[in-house]
Amino acid sequence: MSLRATPYNALVTAPTTQSADVCEVACVHPEAVVLAKSALPDxxxxxxxxxxxxxxxxxxxxxxxxxxxxxxxxxxxxxxxxxxxxxxxxxxxxxxxxxxxxxxxxxxxxxxxxxxxxxxxxxxxxxxxxxxx
CATH class of the missing domain: 1.10.10.10 (Winged helix-like DNA-binding domain superfamily/Winged helix DNA-binding domain)
Structure with missing residues (x-):
């Protein structure tokens, strides 16, 4: 599985199964993840x-x-x-x-x-x- 960077600093992997309520590709946005984790309560x-x-x-x-x-x-x-x-x-x-x-x-x-x-x-x-x- 190859990873590639996108303009939004996301790591994208190969396409996944099609569904209207989920992403069509496995994609992680590191900056958004860090921000979201900082909002989690202890x-x-x-x-x-x-x-x-x-x-x-x-x-x-x-x-x-x-x-x-x-x-x-x-x-x-x-x-x-x-x-x-x-x-x-x-x-x-x-x-x-x-x-x-x-x-x-x-x-x-x-x-x-x-x-x-x-x-x-x-x-x-x-x-x-x-x-x-």
Whole structure:
């Protein structure tokens, strides 16, 4: 297999099979690869971000988080809003709390939940906006 340089500093090999969604030649652009690699997160950050996004991958949890964009709510309120049992809401909130997506405060015998920070709010709004387009 012979390699040849292109005007864009790419290394090109012999043509590959034809497909509309892949390159017609095996071609590596070294400068672009270096730039892309510099954008990769470290392993710890990638793992935490993946775990964070997995928590958003559940309809019930997304509904809970969406409801919490408006105001603090207790488990009873969230159960009424989302339409599931308090036990089910409590289970989902435990996962969201562990993942640092929600925070809580206790007032007497009532526990109020809120979104942990503005990052969570921004991500939820962006995801829903993307889904609506």
């Amino acid at each position: 392993e710890r950050c990638a793992t935490e971000a993946t775990n964070f996004l997995k928590l958003l991958g559940d309809t019930t949890r997304l509904k809970i988080l969406s409801a919490l964009q408006t105001t603090e709510l207790c488990v009873c309120d969230l159960a009424s809003v989302v339409g599931i049992s308090e036990s089910a809401v409590s289970h989902q909130l435990r996962l969201l709390r562990t993942g640092r997506l929600v925070a809580f405060r206790k007032e007497g015998r009532v526990v109020y939940y809120r979104l942990a920070d503005e990052h969570v709010t921004t991500l939820i709004r962006s995801a829903l906006e993307h889904a609506r387009e």
